[in-house]
Amino acid sequence: MAGSRPTKILSVKDQIAEQLRSDIISGDLAPNTKLNEKELAERFGLSRGPIRDVILQLTKEGLLISKNNVGASVNSVLDTSMQKLMINLRRNIEVYAIEQLHGSLTEKDFAELDKILDDLQGAFENEDYTQVTKVDISFHRYIIYKAGGDELVNIWYPFVMRMRLNYKRITSGDACVNEHRLIVEALRSGEVSKATKAVKANIR
Missing domain, CATH: 1.20.120.530 (GntR ligand-binding domain-like)
Structure with a gap:
């Protein structure tokens, strides 16, 4: 059975990244939705530092887009x-x-x-x-x-x-x-x- 495999231990940042991926894939975070670092930090009970790290990671993955002085948002739908x-x-x-x-x-x-x-x-x-x-x-x-x-x-x-x-x-x-x-x-x-x-x- 698939469930017999050992459970992978994820760091807190990896868990947050995985949750945000799920939110984006499911559509709970729609394309072009702006992400608020302060709100995310409050949601996950963390400082803004780890949240910034997660945003950077998801930006590298192509799920988010970050612009100077604008912040990060969910990437747009491709034409x-x-x-x-x-x-x-x-x-x-x-x-x-x-x-x-x-x-x-x-x-x-x-x-x-x-x-x-x-x-x-x-x-x-x-x-x-x-x-x-x-x-x-x-x-x-x-x-x-x-x-x-x-x-x-x-x-x-x-x-x-x-x-x-x-x-x-x-x-x-x-x-x-x-x-x-x-x-x-x-x-x-x-x-x-x-x-x-x-x-x-x-x-x-």
């Missing part, structure tokens, strides 16, 4: 042409990752990917679409990290997070999970071309 560009850039990175793996994933890796897909199925069953998004991202991040470590993740991550600000593709739970299972099956069988095709079909 159609920019969204297409983001999709193409993300696809290129993920295809590159697939090609770099060279059959290096172990049975332990495949077991972890299967567990992530169990979590994805569970999130759909619970109709928790914020969690669906976060688990979906964690699936792709796992593959990216295995292919190129933190360096490749840091290139890829802002693209995937920026796309989530206006993610409109609605699919059923079964269809979404199956799209990801096709990627895993192709990787397990060492079929690079099949894996890249499955990745491209999933990112749209």
Whole structure:
């Protein structure tokens, strides 16, 4: 079961960043919403220093935008042409990752990917679409990290997070999970071309 995995201990700043990501992904913090450091500090019971650190982190991820003398706000929705560009850039990175793996994933890796897909199925069953998004991202991040470590993740991550600000593709739970299972099956069988095709079909 996915729940048998050890719980990752997050720092207070990481917990706040994760909560704000959830608020943005869910739409509770809508695009262009201005963030107030003082209000966030009061909400989380912290000084403004750690809040600034979190804002900087989320700005690097592409979820927030910061301007001098204006402060930070939730990034705006991409227009159609920019969204297409983001999709193409993300696809290129993920295809590159697939090609770099060279059959290096172990049975332990495949077991972890299967567990992530169990979590994805569970999130759909619970109709928790914020969690669906976060688990979906964690699936792709796992593959990216295995292919190129933190360096490749840091290139890829802002693209995937920026796309989530206006993610409109609605699919059923079964269809979404199956799209990801096709990627895993192709990787397990060492079929690079099949894996890249499955990745491209999933990112749209």
